[in-house]
Amino acid sequence: MSVNPLLYETQFFGFTPQTCVLRIYIAFQDYLFEVMAAVEKVVLRKAGDLPGCALSAVQVRSSTEAFLRFMRERFDRLFVKMERALLRLVLSLPPTALLSEEFGRLRRDVERLQARYRAELGARRALLAELEVQKEVQARLRKVLHWLNGLGDVHGPPGLREMTTLLTQYAARKLCQISIQTEQQEEAGRSKDTLS
Template identity: 30%
Template sequence: MSDSSSATIADSTLKDSQSSSQMYQSSLAMTEKVLGEQEYETQFFGFTPKSFTDGVYNAVNEYLTDCLEVVEKYIIQEFSAVIPAETVRECTQQLLPVFVKTFDKAFDKLENYLLCNIFHIPNNVLLPEDKPQEFQYTELEQEEIDRDLETLRQKIRNAKYVNACLEQELKDIATVQEQYDKMLTLLERLEKTTMSAGVPDLKESLVFTCDKVRALNTRIQELKPLSPPRFKLHHDDTSMSKMNKRLRKS
């Protein structure tokens, strides 16, 4: 088939399909009005149902055009002696709009059926990922949920504050424990030193010494009115008593 014949068929197809496209567009408008934006269907299928039907429509139109071109070429080659080529092209140009018009009517029905029955999800159907939306809350229920959430957030903040205080308390306890361990180690070393020096019992020796110092301090206090003191002891009777009690307890 020559290039001029193909161009003539294409022009004829464009002109003759304009009238049928009006009917097709009106049908699509009605379908879109019924189905809406089809966002839910797009979410499920992964493509818009309209794009699917448009693709099928365009593919069939191309097949019709290609089919008529092949038929025209075959008739010209086989029956050129009987039928002139111009007559064949003229008949082909007249036949194509008939095919397109018939196809448009049939495809409109197919498209409406597909969009309304095959590629349509009813309003009462939820996809598995949207199951949480099955139960809708009222405005009052939503406000109550917001208040509960705020209460939980406040409890979390309070718990964090308490945890911070407890962590600080643990750090303080660890510091005191470390000092206590150092003091205990020092006392153990002192006890070992006194034992190696021949002192039988460090605790009893300290208690005995504290008692002697306390008695001596009491005696000095009794002698104060008789004569002016030549020296002054810096030992507190209360402190000595406390030390004595601690040593006895230990």
């Protein structure tokens, strides 16, 4: 008999596979002893019925014990192979089999992973919305730059003081407009996120 603790199989079946194999081994031996005892009785009865037979009970018993030793040696060799086959093919579980108590842990793991996925999805949406806002701001800044270049072409080269005043006024107006539009878009984005 091998000593290989199959703990997972023990939990699944409710008994150790080695115990099951040992019980099969003992049952075979018990059956062999019962059969040999019955054969011995039949041989003694038949030998007693034969005239001039010199078989004694001691001779029959020693022959029975010798035959039993022979059978046990053969059976032990055969049983080692049978035990390996039973433990490998019948009493072993595939790695994908789950115990009933593992379903709760697996369910919790799935829920945790789903929550993480939802959080990452929300963060991705927020980052994409922020990227869109930044693209819009960049486009507006390009327009302002283009407008400033055009302003210099129309009015000629202005003086430093005039240019500073003009730029400050224009930048203040544009920044107010951009901040108002950005706040409106963020509020619209938040309301979309809360709805989904």
